[in-house]
Amino acid sequence: MSLGTVRGAGLAPAAEARTGPTSTSPTARSLWRGGRGALLVALVVVLVAVGGVLLTGGSGGGRPLDPADTSLSGGRALAQLLRAHGVRVTRVTSAAEALAADSGDSMLLLSDTSFLDDEEAGSLAAMPADRLVVGAQPHLDVLAPGVTSKGTTRARSREPRCALPAATRAGSAHMGGMVFGAPSGAVVCYPSGEGPTLVSYVNEGRTITVVGDGQFMSNLRLAEDGDAALAMNLAGARSTVIWLVAPDVLPQDTEARSFYDLVPSGVKWAVAQLALVVVLLALWQGRRLGPVVTERLPVVVRAAETVEGRARLYRARRARDRAAAALRAGFIDRITPRLGLPSAAGPDAKIGAIAERTGQAGAHVGSALYGPPPADEAGLIALAAYLDMLERQVRES
Amino acid sequence: MALTGRAALLALLGVFVVLFAPRPGLAMAGTALxxxxxxxxxLLLAAxxxxxxxxxxxxxxxxxxxxATVELIVENPGSRRARGVLRDAWSPSAGAAPRHLTLDVPPGERRRLVTTLTPxxxxxxxxxxxxxxxLGPLxxxxxxGSHRVPWSVRVLPPFLSRKHLPAKLSRLRELEGRHPSMIRGQGTEFDSLREYVVGDDVRSIDWRATARRNDxxxxxxxxxxxxRVLIVLDTGRTSAGRVGTAPVPLAGETARKRDVYGATAIAPGWPRLDWSMDAALLLAALAARAGDRVDFLAHDRSVRAWVSGASRTDLLSTLVNTMAPIxxxxxxxxxxxxxAAVLARAKRRCLVVVLTDLNSASLEEGLLPVLPQLSSRHLVLLAAVSDPQVAAMEAGRGTxxxxxxxxxxxxxxAExxxxxxxxxxxGVEVVDAAPEQIAPALADAYLALKAAGRL
Structure with missing residues (x-):
C-alpha cells in the first residue's frame, strides 16, 4: 500500500463505451401515438360545440320582445300568430321608420323606448295610431299622458276583473310588473294589491293601452293561461302592427376621423411585420439547447446553528442567570485541573485556591463564581471579563 | 427545429420592403412566404x-x-456535413465546461469533443x-434533437489528510522493528533474539538463550x-451539520449569499461526514501499513456500506469507492x-472506531445504553469533529x-x-478535535493505543 496506489485509484484507466442508436427525440410516429388521444378529445369537443350551436339555431343575444327573436324572451311567436291572423307586422327600429310605416289603421307596439330622445318620443306620441305600451318605459308620461307609475308588483297569473272586452275574453293572464295610476274614464284591469297592471283609455281619438309587464307576450309565456288571447286582442286590434324595437347597432358618431385613419396602410403592415420579427426573435432566443437539468442536492446546514439559536433565545429572554451559570461552569471546568484540585472539590476549596493564586479577595472571587446572577447586561459583560482576567492570572501565575 | 438570429434579421429587412411597397399587404404575405x-x-438541407x-x-x-476529462465521440454516418452546436449536459454539481461545444463533422467522419468536469x-x-x-447551409x-449517451464519473473523497501520512508512518516505524525497541512494553510481542551490543538494556538479556550459546x-x-480495526461511520443527521471551511468549493455554497438575519454570510463549510471520511482514510492507510486488518461500516438506520477483507494494497481504493456515494x-x-451490526460482523476483539458527533442528546438516548455490549467485547474509540465556530463564539466578549x-x-x-x-x-477512548485536526488526532490516538499495546 503506497501513495502511488492511492493516486491510481483516483485516475483509473480511460475507458470507452460504444452505444447504438441513442436518440431521445420523439419521432413522427411517437408524436402521433402520444398525441392522438388529445387530438380525439379536441375533435369531440369541437363537434359537440358545432352541433350544439347548429341545433339551438343561433339564439343570439336574446332581445326581449323582438318580433325577430326566437329566444325565450323574444316575440317571434306572437308576430307569427299575428301574421297568421292577417295582421301585418312591421318591425321598426327608429321613430322615423315608425312614422313612415303608419298606414292609418295601425297599432304602435312599444316594447323598448330607452333609445329614443324626447323629441322622437314626442313625435311618436303625436302619431294618430293606437298605442300599446309594454312594461316600464322612460317616456311613459309622453306616450301615455295621465298614466302614472305607482311602483311594481310580482308578475303572476291574475284575473281581469274589468269590463274591457279584450281582457274578459282572454281570462286570466300572466300579468304584473308596473302598477299604474289611471286617468279618469280609463278601464283598469288585472288589479294587484297595489293597483291595476293594465290601463286602457281613449286619448284624442286613439286607444292607448299600458301593460305593466311584457312577459305574457314572450315566447316563453305565450302558451300559458290566456296570454296568447290577451296579446292577440291587444296587439291585433288593427290591421297593421308597427313594432318598435331597439336598433341592432346603436348609431355612433362617425364624424371625426381618428389619427389612425390618417396613417398610411404601409405603416400598419410594417408594424405587423415588426410583430412578426419580435415573434421570430422570441423563437430564436426562447429555444433551449436541451432540457434543464435538475439535481438532488444535500442539505446545507451549519452545525453551529443550534448554538446560535440558543444564544438568541438567551438574549431574547434576557436569561442572564442561565448565561452566567454557563460561563461560570465553563470557567470552573477549565480552571480546576490547573489549580491541581479534584473536580469534586467543594466551592470553598476552589475559591481559596483561586484567591491564593491570583491575589484577589476571596469574597470577590466567591461572589463572581457562586454569587447571585448579574442584575443587568452590563453586569453580565463585567462578569465575563472578570472571569477572563482570573483565568489569565491563574494561567500565568 | 430551431430558428436563428438570421431568420429574425431577414424578417426585419422585410419591414422596409413592406413599408415602401405599393401593396403592403401583398408585400408582407410575400416576405412571409x-x-x-x-x-x-x-431545414431540409441541414444534417x-x-x-x-x-x-x-x-x-x-x-x-x-x-x-476530469470526458470525451464525446460524434460520428456522422449521413451524407451531409453536421455543423452547429452541441451541449453535453451533466448535473450542475459536476461542474461541466464548456457549456456549448462547436460541432463540425464532415460526412462519414468522426470528431472528438472534450468536456472537463470539476465536481x-x-x-x-x-x-x-x-x-x-x-444548422442548414443558409x-x-x-x-x-437529443441523444442519451450514458456515462458516469465517480467523485471520490479528496483524502486531504494524506499529507499527514508520511509523518505518521515514521512514528509507526519508530514503534516497529525497523528501530528495534529494547523497551518491553505491555503491547509488544516477542520479535527475535540478537547479540548484545553495548547500550542495550541489561534487563532484556535472555539468559536461557545466552546459556545455549557462547554469546x-x-x-x-x-x-x-x-x-483488527473496524471503522464505523455514522451517517445520521448529526453528520450532515457543516463545520469548518470547505477545502474545495461546494455545490450550493453560492446560493447562500446571505444569512437569515442579513448578517455577513458565513461559508457553510463541509459536512462532518466528509471530515470523518478524511480521518477514516488516514487511519485506514496507517493501520494497513501497520499490518492491521481494516474493516469499514457506514450505518444510520441500516447498514449503508460494508467493506471487509480488502487486501492491504487495494484497501484505500476500495474505501474511497465505497465512501464516494454516501x-x-x-x-x-x-x-x-x-x-448489533458491529457485533454481528466482528467476531474477534478489535478496535472499533466510531466516527460520530458528541451530541449529548443523541448519544445519551442512543449509544450510551448499548455501549457496554460493545465495550465489553471490543476496544471502542469515539472520534468527533468539533465546531471551530463554537470555539470562536466562546471567546466573544464586550457586548x-x-x-x-x-x-x-x-x-x-460543557455538554x-x-x-x-x-x-x-x-472505557471508551474519545478524540474530539477541530475539522482540520481530526485526522492527525485520530491517527495519533491509534498510534498511542498501538504503542500501549491495547489493541
Whole structure:
C-alpha cells in the first residue's frame, strides 16, 4: 500500500463505451401515438360545440320582445300568430321608420323606448295610431299622458276583473310588473294589491293601452293561461302592427376621423411585420439547447446553528442567570485541573485556591463564581471579563 | 427545429420592403412566404440529428477538487456535413465546461469533443443528455434533437489528510522493528533474539538463550501485528451539520449569499461526514501499513456500506469507492442497530472506531445504553469533529450579544465535556478535535493505543 496506489485509484484507466442508436427525440410516429388521444378529445369537443350551436339555431343575444327573436324572451311567436291572423307586422327600429310605416289603421307596439330622445318620443306620441305600451318605459308620461307609475308588483297569473272586452275574453293572464295610476274614464284591469297592471283609455281619438309587464307576450309565456288571447286582442286590434324595437347597432358618431385613419396602410403592415420579427426573435432566443437539468442536492446546514439559536433565545429572554451559570461552569471546568484540585472539590476549596493564586479577595472571587446572577447586561459583560482576567492570572501565575 | 438570429434579421429587412411597397399587404404575405420557404429549405438541407452516433471515453474516477476529462465521440454516418452546436449536459454539481461545444463533422467522419468536469461534491455524477443543433447551409434554421449517451464519473473523497501520512508512518516505524525497541512494553510481542551490543538494556538479556550459546543474547520486541480495526461511520443527521471551511468549493455554497438575519454570510463549510471520511482514510492507510486488518461500516438506520477483507494494497481504493456515494441522511441514527451490526460482523476483539458527533442528546438516548455490549467485547474509540465556530463564539466578549453567544457556546462545550467524561468512564477512548485536526488526532490516538499495546 503506497501513495502511488492511492493516486491510481483516483485516475483509473480511460475507458470507452460504444452505444447504438441513442436518440431521445420523439419521432413522427411517437408524436402521433402520444398525441392522438388529445387530438380525439379536441375533435369531440369541437363537434359537440358545432352541433350544439347548429341545433339551438343561433339564439343570439336574446332581445326581449323582438318580433325577430326566437329566444325565450323574444316575440317571434306572437308576430307569427299575428301574421297568421292577417295582421301585418312591421318591425321598426327608429321613430322615423315608425312614422313612415303608419298606414292609418295601425297599432304602435312599444316594447323598448330607452333609445329614443324626447323629441322622437314626442313625435311618436303625436302619431294618430293606437298605442300599446309594454312594461316600464322612460317616456311613459309622453306616450301615455295621465298614466302614472305607482311602483311594481310580482308578475303572476291574475284575473281581469274589468269590463274591457279584450281582457274578459282572454281570462286570466300572466300579468304584473308596473302598477299604474289611471286617468279618469280609463278601464283598469288585472288589479294587484297595489293597483291595476293594465290601463286602457281613449286619448284624442286613439286607444292607448299600458301593460305593466311584457312577459305574457314572450315566447316563453305565450302558451300559458290566456296570454296568447290577451296579446292577440291587444296587439291585433288593427290591421297593421308597427313594432318598435331597439336598433341592432346603436348609431355612433362617425364624424371625426381618428389619427389612425390618417396613417398610411404601409405603416400598419410594417408594424405587423415588426410583430412578426419580435415573434421570430422570441423563437430564436426562447429555444433551449436541451432540457434543464435538475439535481438532488444535500442539505446545507451549519452545525453551529443550534448554538446560535440558543444564544438568541438567551438574549431574547434576557436569561442572564442561565448565561452566567454557563460561563461560570465553563470557567470552573477549565480552571480546576490547573489549580491541581479534584473536580469534586467543594466551592470553598476552589475559591481559596483561586484567591491564593491570583491575589484577589476571596469574597470577590466567591461572589463572581457562586454569587447571585448579574442584575443587568452590563453586569453580565463585567462578569465575563472578570472571569477572563482570573483565568489569565491563574494561567500565568 | 430551431430558428436563428438570421431568420429574425431577414424578417426585419422585410419591414422596409413592406413599408415602401405599393401593396403592403401583398408585400408582407410575400416576405412571409419567402421566409417560410427559406426556413423549409434550410431545414431540409441541414444534417439529420437522429442518425448521428455517439460514444464516450475518458475518466471514470476523479478526486473531489480535481478535474476530469470526458470525451464525446460524434460520428456522422449521413451524407451531409453536421455543423452547429452541441451541449453535453451533466448535473450542475459536476461542474461541466464548456457549456456549448462547436460541432463540425464532415460526412462519414468522426470528431472528438472534450468536456472537463470539476465536481463540487462527492458521489456519482451522471451525464444527462447530449443535445445537438445542426444548422442548414443558409444558417436560417436548424434541426435539434437529443441523444442519451450514458456515462458516469465517480467523485471520490479528496483524502486531504494524506499529507499527514508520511509523518505518521515514521512514528509507526519508530514503534516497529525497523528501530528495534529494547523497551518491553505491555503491547509488544516477542520479535527475535540478537547479540548484545553495548547500550542495550541489561534487563532484556535472555539468559536461557545466552546459556545455549557462547554469546550474550538479548530479546527484541516489536508492536503487535494483525490486529483488527473496524471503522464505523455514522451517517445520521448529526453528520450532515457543516463545520469548518470547505477545502474545495461546494455545490450550493453560492446560493447562500446571505444569512437569515442579513448578517455577513458565513461559508457553510463541509459536512462532518466528509471530515470523518478524511480521518477514516488516514487511519485506514496507517493501520494497513501497520499490518492491521481494516474493516469499514457506514450505518444510520441500516447498514449503508460494508467493506471487509480488502487486501492491504487495494484497501484505500476500495474505501474511497465505497465512501464516494454516501451522503448524510436527515434521520436519527439507530445506535442499537449499529452496535448489533458491529457485533454481528466482528467476531474477534478489535478496535472499533466510531466516527460520530458528541451530541449529548443523541448519544445519551442512543449509544450510551448499548455501549457496554460493545465495550465489553471490543476496544471502542469515539472520534468527533468539533465546531471551530463554537470555539470562536466562546471567546466573544464586550457586548451583551457576544457574551450571550459565549454563554451558549460554553454550555455546548460543557455538554461535550460531560458526555466525554461519561464515555471515558465506560472505557471508551474519545478524540474530539477541530475539522482540520481530526485526522492527525485520530491517527495519533491509534498510534498511542498501538504503542500501549491495547489493541
Amino acid at each position: 419567402l421566409l417560410t420557404a427559406l426556413i423549409a429549405v434550410d 439529420g440529428v437522429r442518425p448521428l452516433r455517439f460514444s464516450r471515453a475518458g475518466d471514470r474516477l476523479v478526486r473531489l477538487g480535481e478535474t 463540487t461534491r462527492r458521489g456519482d455524477r451522471e451525464a444527462v443528455t447530449v443535445t445537438v443543433r445542426t 444558417g436560417v434554421a436548424a434541426r435539434q 550474550v543474547v538479548v530479546r527484541t520486541w516489536r508492536p503487535e501485528r494483525d490486529r 451522503e448524510a441522511e436527515l434521520i436519527e441514527a439507530d445506535s442499537a442497530g449499529m452496535v 451583551s450579544e457576544l457574551v450571550y453567544n459565549a454563554a451558549a457556546a460554553e454550555r455546548q462545550s 461535550r465535556r460531560r458526555i466525554t467524561a461519561r464515555l471515558r468512564r465506560h
